[in-house]
Amino acid sequence: MTLRDVINKLLGRQPASANTAKERLQLVLAHDRSDLNPELLQQMRREILEVVSRYVEIDLEEGDVTLETEDRVTALVANLPIRRAKLPPPPAEAAPALEANANS
Amino acid sequence: MAAASTRYILICSGKGGVGKTTLTANLGIALAKQGARTAVLDADFGLRNLDLLLGLENRIVYTAQEVLSESCRLEQALVKHKQEPNLALLPAGNPRMLEWLQPEDMQKIAAMLGEHFDYVLIDAPAGIEGGFKNAMAAAREAIVVTTPEVSAVRDADRVIGLLNSEGVKPIQLVLNRVRPKMMANQEMLAVSDVTDILALPLLGLVLEDEQVIVSTNRGEPLTLNGNGSPAARAYTNVARRLQGEDVPLIDPSKERQGIRATIGRLMQTKLF
Ligand SMILES: Nc1ncnc2c1ncn2[C@@H]1O[C@H](COP(=O)(O)OP(=O)(O)O)[C@@H](O)[C@H]1O
Numbered sequence: 001m002t003l004r005d006v007i008n009k010l011l012g013r014q015p016a017s018a019n020t021a022k023e024r025l026q027l028v029l030a031h032d033r034s035d036l037n038p039e040l041l042q043q044m045r046r047e048i049l050e051v052v053s054r055y056v057e058i059d060l061e062e063g064d065v066t067l068e069t070e071d072r073v074t075a076l077v078a079n080l081p082i083r084r085a086k087l088p089p090p091p092a093e094a095a096p097a098l099e100a101n102a103n104s
Numbered sequence: 105m106a107a108a109s110t111r112y113i114l115i116c117s118g119k120g121g122v123g124k125t126t127l128t129a130n131l132g133i134a135l136a137k138q139g140a141r142t143a144v145l146d147a148d149f150g151l152r153n154l155d156l157l158l159g160l161e162n163r164i165v166y167t168a169q170e171v172l173s174e175s176c177r178l179e180q181a182l183v184k185h186k187q188e189p190n191l192a193l194l195p196a197g198n199p200r201m202l203e204w205l206q207p208e209d210m211q212k213i214a215a216m217l218g219e220h221f222d223y224v225l226i227d228a229p230a231g232i233e234g235g236f237k238n239a240m241a242a243a244r245e246a247i248v249v250t251t252p253e254v255s256a257v258r259d260a261d262r263v264i265g266l267l268n269s270e271g272v273k274p275i276q277l278v279l280n281r282v283r284p285k286m287m288a289n290q291e292m293l294a295v296s297d298v299t300d301i302l303a304l305p306l307l308g309l310v311l312e313d314e315q316v317i318v319s320t321n322r323g324e325p326l327t328l329n330g331n332g333s334p335a336a337r338a339y340t341n342v343a344r345r346l347q348g349e350d351v352p353l354i355d356p357s358k359e360r361q362g363i364r365a366t367i368g369r370l371m372q373t374k375l376f
Pocket residue numbers: 117119120121122123124125126127153230280281282310311312313314316317320335
């Protein structure tokens with residue numbers, strides 16, 4: 001955050017538009033580059049949530065699956081806050097990494 | 105210089121009106137002045153303008169079309185610049201050429217030019233369709249021109265994707281129509297925003313400059329008569345960097361002087 005941003009905030013002004021431009025661009029380019037259509041992305045999002053919530057209880061309000069891009073590499077980023085692990089423990093083929101991340 | 109060392113450079117942008125043709129004309133003159141034998145190829149067959157910006161529109165007899173159909177020799181179609189004889193234009197043919205022109209045709213023309221020139225600059229049309237792909241086929245490397253605006257950057261990104269998939273490299277960026285005051289006020293994407301997003305090395309930074317319009321009125325590129333204006337200096341420096349010279353880039357925030365500029369810089373201080 002720059003001095004200008006702070007002053008704008010204090011005066012209740014809109015933030016400078018360059019930042020907005022950058023954020024909007026990054027978002028739209030992540031989609032352009034991945035060539036995923038929004039419908040497919042939505043479906044993937046639903047299925048990911050479905051799988052994950054089989055093992056842990058996740059905060060659906062806070063959770064998000066988005067595309068992000070850096071250096072022309074697009075990544076699917078899932079940010080899924082875990083409320084608690086589900087009991088009984090998942091079947092043998094479950095990915096252990098998910099449990100390790102649980103902060104309950 | 106042997107044909108093998110000829111550099112075939114595509115000048116492209118995706119979006120129209122961002123400054124491709126202006127860059128091609130100015131870069132062509134600047135390279136010629138620096139002693140490089142330079143050909144500029146107008147590959148914008150639909151909306152040709154390179155002849156006009158170079159002031160050569162009245163001297164065209166034959167075009168790329170006659171060269172391809174072998175109704176004239178390459179030398180007959182090339183229009184040599186009077187003041188800078190190291191520079192020659194190969195004019196675009198009739199817009200109807202678009203109906204039959206193939207990427208191989210452009211490769212053929214480029215190869216012919218390569219026998220006589222050190223640089224072949226190809227002024228690409230806007231868009232990412234057939235006309236652009238034809239132009240791209242003639243090139244080995246590319247300069248992507250963009251302005252610090254969301255639509256131009258987005259379109260540039262598309263073009264970079266196509267260039268990457270065709271193996272055109274290196275790809276370098278020229279950021280055009282930069283307004284230091286707007287950048288200082290953070291009402292325009294910063295230079296680093298654009299280079300970060302597009303992940304390309306910056307070959308040049310051209311300020312918004314009224315002299316560009318004056319020069320197009322006259323058909324005399326700014327680089328023709330010295331480096332009197334900011335854009336002229338920028339174009340000349342692009343040419344020098346292309347030739348391998350290490351010329352530092354300007355810092356837009358230093359282009360402004362006085363108390364307002366100082367305050368502007370202060371306001372950009374990162375607090376956290
Ligand atoms: N640095 C600049 N400062 C001011 N005007 C510019 C600058 N670069 C380009 N222009 C203007 O922008 C318009 C489009 O330029 P042009 O080179 O024809 O774009 P393109 O070939 O990409 O369609 C022209 O009117 C030109 O004079």
